[in-house]
Amino acid sequence: MAVMTYREALNLALREEMRRDPRVFVIGEEVGLYEGAYKVTQGLLKEFGPQRVVDTPIAESGFTGVGIGAAMVGLRPVVEMMTFNFALLALDQIVNSAAKMYYMSGGQYNVPIVIRGPGGPAHQLAAQHSQSMESYFYHVPGLKVVRPSTPMDAKGLLKSAIRDDNPVIFIESETLYAVKGEVPEDPDFLIPLGQAIVRREGTDVTVVAYMGMMYRAMEAAEELAREGISVELVDPRTLRPMDVDTIIASVRKTHRAVVVEAGAGFAGMGSEISAFIQEQAFDDLDAPVERVTGANAPMPYARNLERAKTPSKERIMEAIRRVCYAGSV
Amino acid sequence: MAVMTYREALNLALREEMRRDPRVFVIGEEVGLYEGAYKVTQGLLKEFGPQRVVDTPIAESGFTGVGIGAAMVGLRPVVEMMTFNFALLALDQIVNSAAKMYYMSGGQYNVPIVIRGPGGPAHQLAAQHSQSMESYFYHVPGLKVVRPSTPMDAKGLLKSAIRDDNPVIFIESETLYAVKGEVPEDPDFLIPLGQAIVRREGTDVTVVAYMGMMYRAMEAAEELAREGISVELVDPRTLRPMDVDTIIASVRKTHRAVVVEAGAGFAGMGSEISAFIQEQAFDDLDAPVERVTGANAPMPYARNLERAKTPSKERIMEAIRRVCYAGSV
Amino acid sequence: MAQKTEARKAPAPAAVDADLARRLLYDMMLIRRFEEKAAEAYALGKIGGFLHLYIGEEAVAVGASSVLRRDDYAISAYREHGHCLAKGSDPKAAMAELFGRRDGLSRGKGGSMHLFDRRVNFLGGHAIVGAHLPIAAGVGFAIRYEGGDQVCVCYFGDGAVPQGEFHEAMNLSALWKLPVIWICENNRYAMGTAVERALSQTEIWKFGQTYGIPSEAVDGMDVLAVREAVGRAVARARTDKTPTLLEARTYRFRGHSMRDPAGAVYRTREEVEREKQRDPILLFRERALTAGWLTAADVRGIEKDVSDRIDEAVAFADGSPEPPVEWLMTDVYKEG
Amino acid sequence: MAQKTEARKAPAPAAVDADLARRLLYDMMLIRRFEEKAAEAYALGKIGGFLHLYIGEEAVAVGASSVLRRDDYAISAYREHGHCLAKGSDPKAAMAELFGRRDGLSRGKGGSMHLFDRRVNFLGGHAIVGAHLPIAAGVGFAIRYEGGDQVCVCYFGDGAVPQGEFHEAMNLSALWKLPVIWICENNRYAMGTAVERALSQTEIWKFGQTYGIPSEAVDGMDVLAVREAVGRAVARARTDKTPTLLEARTYRFRGHSMRDPAGAVYRTREEVEREKQRDPILLFRERALTAGWLTAADVRGIEKDVSDRIDEAVAFADGSPEPPVEWLMTDVYKEG
Numbered sequence A, B: 001m002a003v004m005t006y007r008e009a010l011n012l013a014l015r016e017e018m019r020r021d022p023r024v025f026v027i028g029e030e031v032g033l034y035e036g037a038y039k040v041t042q043g044l045l046k047e048f049g050p051q052r053v054v055d056t057p058i059a060e061s062g063f064t065g066v067g068i069g070a071a072m073v074g075l076r077p078v079v080e081m082m083t084f085n086f087a088l089l090a091l092d093q094i095v096n097s098a099a100k101m102y103y104m105s106g107g108q109y110n111v112p113i114v115i116r117g118p119g120g121p122a123h124q125l126a127a128q129h130s131q132s133m134e135s136y137f138y139h140v141p142g143l144k145v146v147r148p149s150t151p152m153d154a155k156g157l158l159k160s161a162i163r164d165d166n167p168v169i170f171i172e173s174e175t176l177y178a179v180k181g182e183v184p185e186d187p188d189f190l191i192p193l194g195q196a197i198v199r200r201e202g203t204d205v206t207v208v209a210y211m212g213m214m215y216r217a218m219e220a221a222e223e224l225a226r227e228g229i230s231v232e233l234v235d236p237r238t239l240r241p242m243d244v245d246t247i248i249a250s251v252r253k254t255h256r257a258v259v260v261e262a263g264a265g266f267a268g269m270g271s272e273i274s275a276f277i278q279e280q281a282f283d284d285l286d287a288p289v290e291r292v293t294g295a296n297a298p299m300p301y302a303r304n305l306e307r308a309k310t311p312s313k314e315r316i317m318e319a320i321r322r323v324c325y326a327g328s329v
Numbered sequence C, D: 001m002a003q004k005t006e007a008r009k010a011p012a013p014a015a016v017d018a019d020l021a022r023r024l025l026y027d028m029m030l031i032r033r034f035e036e037k038a039a040e041a042y043a044l045g046k047i048g049g050f051l052h053l054y055i056g057e058e059a060v061a062v063g064a065s066s067v068l069r070r071d072d073y074a075i076s077a078y079r080e081h082g083h084c085l086a087k088g089s090d091p092k093a094a095m096a097e098l099f100g101r102r103d104g105l106s107r108g109k110g111g112s113m114h115l116f117d118r119r120v121n122f123l124g125g126h127a128i129v130g131a132h133l134p135i136a137a138g139v140g141f142a143i144r145y146e147g148g149d150q151v152c153v154c155y156f157g158d159g160a161v162p163q164g165e166f167h168e169a170m171n172l173s174a175l176w177k178l179p180v181i182w183i184c185e186n187n188r189y190a191m192g193t194a195v196e197r198a199l200s201q202t203e204i205w206k207f208g209q210t211y212g213i214p215s216e217a218v219d220g221m222d223v224l225a226v227r228e229a230v231g232r233a234v235a236r237a238r239t240d241k242t243p244t245l246l247e248a249r250t251y252r253f254r255g256h257s258m259r260d261p262a263g264a265v266y267r268t269r270e271e272v273e274r275e276k277q278r279d280p281i282l283l284f285r286e287r288a289l290t291a292g293w294l295t296a297a298d299v300r301g302i303e304k305d306v307s308d309r310i311d312e313a314v315a316f317a318d319g320s321p322e323p324p325v326e327w328l329m330t331d332v333y334k335e336g
């Protein structure tokens, strides 16, 4: 185990997989000479050269399509979206080409591509540069969607994504790149896609959260522990395929659930999680599944408005208290 | 009241609004000379001329952007997507420009644009041309999303959409264009956005469904009536803003709910509806809210596989029976 | 993976002999016959969805494919039956795919717009106009990455030119020197939209000049002219990875799809009749007879072989069962 | 609605007099000063997010705007402070927006990348590279639709050229004859990517030729050269709606944003120093003095006015309160 930042963990995962498999290459804006807008690809050009670390013009659908074509004939591209906000320009390629190729071709052409980069709320980047992007992907059959919350997950899941034979959408966060944590150096360390993890064991209520919201929910849990409320915190890590079993098992134990989400709440990830919990654990539930989500508005620039846009620790705590006291009286 | 097809109702709505307001114009591929790939714009070029019925090259993001720019400075464009499958190419314009302009500009520039065309499963058009597209839009703050099931709704809602000061995504269906129904000829007949309608009154279970699934659910309801199960069928009509109250009121009455959806089930519209029902009517529910949805796979071409992809009347009936008998023994 | 192969020479497009003439005529007639029979099957309801016929444009696919190796790649849009057959696919499996049967090229899941055939490196079958151009650039990227000497031929219509992805793909292939041969099949219409109503620059080949790549217009009704132009482009691509933009001037004799049978709203009957005089099959057959490459008997023989082979394909498709319903959920994800 | 207005003549870009010289120098210095103060405020944490400075490129916005009417439209990307001020926006409200305050142009909701000002027809402030080009075409479409004689100036960077929307917007504006003046600010880099690493055709103005629209390159460091070129383009656009593509050759003296202060990974210090010799403000000041348009005293006066005005803007921004928290949920939808 070594302690490193989330950014370094991603960088290490890329290096290890590029060393392991000559078919793996990195392509995107500023990934080479500039070493990445967020320095995730630092040093890769130096080690692997311009053929495998490819700087592109600003043409998201063009270079994503290049990745898809290269993947169809046997390469394993890792396409960097400088930020996932720009992935909408490539969404047709991702949804209509990458996600469907294997199916449309009757199993002849799979597309082993990883599309990665930061997404989600950032700091005062306003409406077009600060938004939760996973909702455009997790509904799509043929795609896998990963949201890694910790340095260890970032490494273990990115390596699995690169080795996966399907298109994987891997959404990091600008706000987590500097987070430090323990990371196994073993180049064979992998975390399988589709496995949630229990971040904190508890008995009174299950809270489901990922990325920045996972950390905020953890703070809420620690604080509520002092009030005598025992929170079990589950981080799905992969949104598609979703590890339904781990979440349901936890709810069967706690009988209560709160889903926290940074993005706009209407028809978000929390909606699906809430829906399958009540479907599969209906008789175990002592209270409705509550959702604590971002406001249904674009992201404002002003600092105070931005703060109000995403769920605060206080709002998470209130929701947890509500579901814990509901039904118990 | 006149009896006309869904297609004619849309055509009439366009005509009336273009006569009423000179700022309204229609733009898209084949809308003029060819009178629309699905003939929704039949006769418009003849009546309004090439300045107001604008044929475009194949450049979805280009002509959608043209609509947005024109709307910012005071026109009221109706952009036709030949089919909504192609809207992914314009999604960045729709999400990052149209939906956010009013907010980013602090209320200076609203974007009164309607983007309309057929979407959803069609007949043997396979993965890229036969898919439910609403999921890319209803999560987005700043957009309104309409899915009109009947000729009357098609007319009344399209007229409201054109008069609305915000971007409205209006998704029709190739499979409904030939459906006939009564339509008020009164040019001032409008159906407000955001109002669901109870298509059938019942007492035992609430079924929520729209578009083709609404008709299929209606058949299921009629058949179950003979078994003594009384189904109340609610059609949301507008997905964003969603008329939560009408759905909740129905569930409080029936204590049971089934949500039917043509698209892939994971994180679909049904997830949100199921989530808010259990949130707001938890204590009224005698059974979990069930979802009957399309398979989580791309759309296959083969007739038999295509049939298996979307919910059948039988699957809807089974789900209704399950929720009705669950909890009642 | 883009196979590295010992650099077999592609046939030089020089002299025409009986053998070559037979092959070219046979392939064009095979495609024509395939399409005619597909139209019949569509009318009988054996084929569903959209059906876009290639009739009138056969010289482009056949001329181009005649200078390709089996390990070269080809990719196209939704009017791709001809490109797929010309690349070497079995008409039986192609027809079965149109019928939506289990023995179809794409196991019945793709249909007319999504023919794929790994056996001959045919990469589909794409129905979003413009979307397969960046994918073709990616195939060229992979060839260069692997150090192979194959090429990728990308067929697309005039309707794809106004689309942003055309520009992005041209620039990337020129900037990175990717061995892609861009063949724009300019049949003068995108559905009902004539080129001059879609493009401020109707000489499509000229776009290539801006990106600094070799570009030319070629008579798409003359199979030998296409063969020569593509031959030159392939040579450039194999040796120094230069991409090329070819504008093949052709014409579709039928409507846009079977749902637009007349195709007469946007073009006159006279125009269509005039263009039919340029029928690439009639033209080449005449030429082959006058040049003495083929005899009338040869031609009759080819006609017979072709029609037998397509009858066999239809019978095969008809006899092939529907895919098992479990296949709805297979091929969604590839298991590691 | 694109206002119809009695065709007031735009000032002919011909002779330069003291008045014009003062205006041009004043506007360039105002922008420069605004940016310098914004950089200070950013360092103090009063401005958050991204901050992209226009320093070095002032001649483009000022030269172009000097031939525009207030009812003409301008639209830009995220490096738009200069374009917004040159169009006539109040530095106080612009600075307040950068500070995220309630008196900001966009009520504090947009920030540095999303300045909008309906008072002067400034249409933003767009942060998705390439996306505002089709929007500009739409503004041109509306002007034509309404029969107005305004023009729309669209500023964009060299980095937007490889983007598909550049191609789509060029084609649509040329095909439909839309009164849009496309001004590509070629400062030779898109973040760290030099033009020659992004485009196979680095003479950006040449793209316009393919679409058949008047196109030229102009020295973006020479405010009078820009004024003349844009003046010609505006005249064409007002009279017969012809679009124009101008490539203004300029240079950004600072990093891409405040997060890339040096901007030295991808370019040499020597290059930056050399380019600073072309500082558009120094060049024009010299010229104005030698030509006798302005005296040294005039220049000192302008310097003083400008710095007072910007100090006032900063003070105003500082004094403006944060937006009320309820504003989080306002302006999401416009109530009919």
Ligand SMILES: Cc1ncc(C[n+]2csc(CCOP(=O)(O)OP(=O)(O)O)c2C)c(N)n1
Binding pocket: B029, B058, B060, B082, B086, B089, C079, C127, C128, C129, C130, C156, C157, C158, C159, C160, C187, C189, C190, C191, C256
């Ligand atoms: C992005 C996109 N927009 C619209 C369509 C609908 N459409 C299918 S084919 C077609 C015309 C294409 O014409 P062209 O590229 O010239 O090919 P051709 O049919 O002439 O062979 C259109 C508009 C589509 N499939 N994809």
Ligand SMILES: Cc1ncc(C[n+]2csc(CCOP(=O)(O)OP(=O)(O)O)c2C)c(N)n1
Binding pocket: A029, A058, A060, A082, A086, A089, D079, D127, D128, D129, D130, D156, D157, D158, D159, D160, D187, D189, D190, D191, D256
């Ligand atoms: C579609 C898109 N891709 C990537 C980015 C990230 N990005 C912001 S600015 C920029 C460089 C743009 O350079 P250029 O257009 O030359 O403008 P300049 O910064 O030089 O003024 C990039 C890549 C973006 N904002 N939008």
Ligand SMILES: [Mg+2]
Binding pocket: C157, C158, C159, C185, C186, C187, C188, C189, C190, C191
């Ligand atoms: Mg065509």
Ligand SMILES: [Mg+2]
Binding pocket: D157, D158, D159, D185, D186, D187, D188, D189, D190, D191
């Ligand atoms: Mg630049």
